[in-house]
Amino acid sequence: MRNFDYQRAGDVAEATALHGNDHSADFIAGGTNLIDMVKLDIMRPERLVDVNRLPLTGIESLDDGRLKIGALVTNTDLAYHERVLADYPVLSEAILTGASTQLRNVATTAGNVMQRTRCPYFRNPARPCNKREPGSGCGALEGINRNHAVLGTSDQCIAVHPSDMCVGMQALGATLTIEGPGGTRDIPFEDYHLLPGDTPEREHDLNDGELITHVTLDAPIDGARGHYLKLRDRMSYEFALASCAAVVALDGDAIREARIALGGVGTKPWRSHEAEAALSGQPATEETFQKAAEAAMAGAVAHRDNAFKIPLAKQAIVRALATVTAQS
Amino acid sequence: MMDDSVHSPDDALQPDASRSSNTVTVSLTINGEPVTLEVEPNVVLLDALRERLDLTGTKKGCDHGQCGACTVLIDGHSANSCLTLAVMHEGCEITTVEGLARDGQLHPVQEAFLEHDAYQCGYCTAGQMMSTVSMLNDKRIGSDDASVKEAMSGNICRCGAYKNILSAVQSARAKA
Ligand SMILES: Cc1cc2nc3c(=O)[nH]c(=O)nc-3n(C[C@H](O)[C@H](O)[C@H](O)COP(=O)(O)OP(=O)(O)OC[C@H]3O[C@@H](n4cnc5c(N)ncnc54)[C@H](O)[C@@H]3O)c2cc1C
Ligand code: SF4
Numbered sequence: 072m073r074n075f076d077y078q079r080a081g082d083v084a085e086a087t088a089l090h091g092n093d094h095s096a097d098f099i100a101g102g103t104n105l106i107d108m109v110k111l112d113i114m115r116p117e118r119l120v121d122v123n124r125l126p127l128t129g130i131e132s133l134d135d136g137r138l139k140i141g142a143l144v145t146n147t148d149l150a151y152h153e154r155v156l157a158d159y160p161v162l163s164e165a166i167l168t169g170a171s172t173q174l175r176n177v178a179t180t181a182g183n184v185m186q187r188t189r190c191p192y193f194r195n196p197a198r199p200c201n202k203r204e205p206g207s208g209c210g211a212l213e214g215i216n217r218n219h220a221v222l223g224t225s226d227q228c229i230a231v232h233p234s235d236m237c238v239g240m241q242a243l244g245a246t247l248t249i250e251g252p253g254g255t256r257d258i259p260f261e262d263y264h265l266l267p268g269d270t271p272e273r274e275h276d277l278n279d280g281e282l283i284t285h286v287t288l289d290a291p292i293d294g295a296r297g298h299y300l301k302l303r304d305r306m307s308y309e310f311a312l313a314s315c316a317a318v319v320a321l322d323g324d325a326i327r328e329a330r331i332a333l334g335g336v337g338t339k340p341w342r343s344h345e346a347e348a349a350l351s352g353q354p355a356t357e358e359t360f361q362k363a364a365e366a367a368m369a370g371a372v373a374h375r376d377n378a379f380k381i382p383l384a385k386q387a388i389v390r391a392l393a394t395v396t397a398q399s
Numbered sequence: 400m401m402d403d404s405v406h407s408p409d410d411a412l413q414p415d416a417s418r419s420s421n422t423v424t425v426s427l428t429i430n431g432e433p434v435t436l437e438v439e440p441n442v443v444l445l446d447a448l449r450e451r452l453d454l455t456g457t458k459k460g461c462d463h464g465q466c467g468a469c470t471v472l473i474d475g476h477s478a479n480s481c482l483t484l485a486v487m488h489e490g491c492e493i494t495t496v497e498g499l500a501r502d503g504q505l506h507p508v509q510e511a512f513l514e515h516d517a518y519q520c521g522y523c524t525a526g527q528m529m530s531t532v533s534m535l536n537d538k539r540i541g542s543d544d545a546s547v548k549e550a551m552s553g554n555i556c557r558c559g560a561y562k563n564i565l566s567a568v569q570s571a572r573a574k575a
């Protein structure tokens with residue numbers, strides 16, 4: 072692994088000052104994605120700013136019912152937090168389906184939001200990749216693309232966003248708080264990850280030197296239940312082929328409000344407003360769920376090896392909805 | 400094993416020659432002993448343990464977080480030592496497999512692995528045992544086989560000794 076300089080920050084101001092808007096510097100939190108990327112020679116920081124000592128490890132219930140999560144809260148601590156288990160079970164389930172115990176013990180909330188795609192061409196410096204090296208071409212478009220995205224793709228990049236946690240957050244609704252040279256700003260979670268379009272190298276609305284300090288979940292929907300269903304090649308320690316986070320509030324037998332987000336199929340953690348519209352006000356029946364699944368995947372585009380993901384995602388949506396509406 | 404193939408370009412112990420003099424001093428506790436290390440920032444904890452401290456019980460499998468052979472405890476929680484830098488652990492308490500036995504007495508988890516014959520080649524065993532130690536008293540992990548298998552899924556056994564590993568973990572947890 073190439074070498075770099077190392078600095079340890081004690082608070083947020085020191086972290087952003089040490090980073091200093093320098094594009095050859097990176098923050099390091101758990102390191103479970105960054106160190107992997109540096110070993111592969113995909114990320115080449117000249118300087119790392121260690122943020123692990125920042126006082127961002129707390130989870131706080133706000134007066135308006137929202138839940139404010141520090142950027143350094145580990146995936147394990149978030150998944151087992153009592154408010155998350157009680158009010159946001161879909162997020163707990165999503166996190167616990169991801170990675171392994173060891174990785175979740177170390178992986179942080181902000182690091183998970185920022186993790187890079189697992190596209191094997193992106194991860195191999197000998198291959199063309201528009202995300203890694205703009206203009207070099209996309210190895211996956213004509214290559215092995217079984218694990219690639221079917222929603223939100225472009226003719227430049229079809230890489231899937233790998234996170235499970237982010238899919239749970241997408242369904243719940245959340246706000247990211249970002250601290251940088253220009254001060255503090257808030258951004259809706261849904262707008263944070265960017266579609267590849269013509270600039271697949273731009274993955275987030277984050278500028279050099281900016282630090283995520285918190286993710287704040289919206290107040291829970293009154294009376295809603297949640298469920299995360301993840302389908303994959305093996306039962307554990309594997310990324311999603313298709314996953315669905317469903318949050319549903321019923322009014323008798325009718326759906327009062329529904330949230331649907333998808334993983335394993337989108338170029339970003341995918342919120343399906345189309346599926347939500349197809350569910351809203353409708354009876355909670357399999358027929359309704361099928362319509363929602365069709366609506367969610369109507370715009371899907373398959374490549375050589377990944378057409379199976381379209382029916383798979385539809386089945387994930389129908390099954391997640393059946394599970395979440397059957398709980399009582 | 401995952402969708403991503405691994406192409407490890409070089410050896411983590413060879414810092415880039417152009418930036419080789421930037422060592423950092425870290426003081427930490429390893430198996431109860433205070434240790435001070437002078438390391439380059441790019442030395443992962445796994446290599447610091449094996450190459451600098453001769454603690455070779457912790458194994459390197461994939462070097463990318465995909466196998467669990469390198470599992471150690473950091474402040475009591477299991478972690479992959481291949482994906483964390485030694486310099487990040489100033490003041491931390493690290494436990495490796497060498498720290499399990501006390502005064503010539505095997506740790507109950509080591510006893511359980513012996514008793515249940517929970518290994519074949521043994522390469523994954525240190526990691527398996529460290530994961531077991533970290534979940535011994537973790538009430539968040541259920542006592543049924545499915546919960547235990549899920550919690551242990553970050554430790555791959557190439558020999559497929561899973562059945563006996565599961566028995567060993569279950570027996571150690573039942574006695575803990
Ligand atoms: C084998 C393996 C399997 C996995 N399986 C899954 C899975 O099934 N599902 C899943 O969701 N994930 C999975 N993961 C990914 C894992 O969840 C991420 O590696 C982890 O969440 C990253 O968090 P971290 O704190 O270690 O980040 P780091 O590696 O420390 O950082 C990642 C990135 O985030 C940036 N960063 C960190 N903190 C901040 C901050 N506060 N503000 C701005 N930028 C920041 C860093 O600069 C870096 O670019 C897997 C990982 C591995 C290695
Ligand atoms: S899909 Fe995206 S990340 Fe993968 S090779 Fe193509 S451009 Fe690169």
Ligand code: FES
Binds near residue numbers: 461464467470479480
């Ligand atoms: S060597 Fe660390 S997980 Fe494989």
Ligand code: FES
Binds near residue numbers: 519524
């Ligand atoms: S005993 Fe050989 S790898 Fe597990």
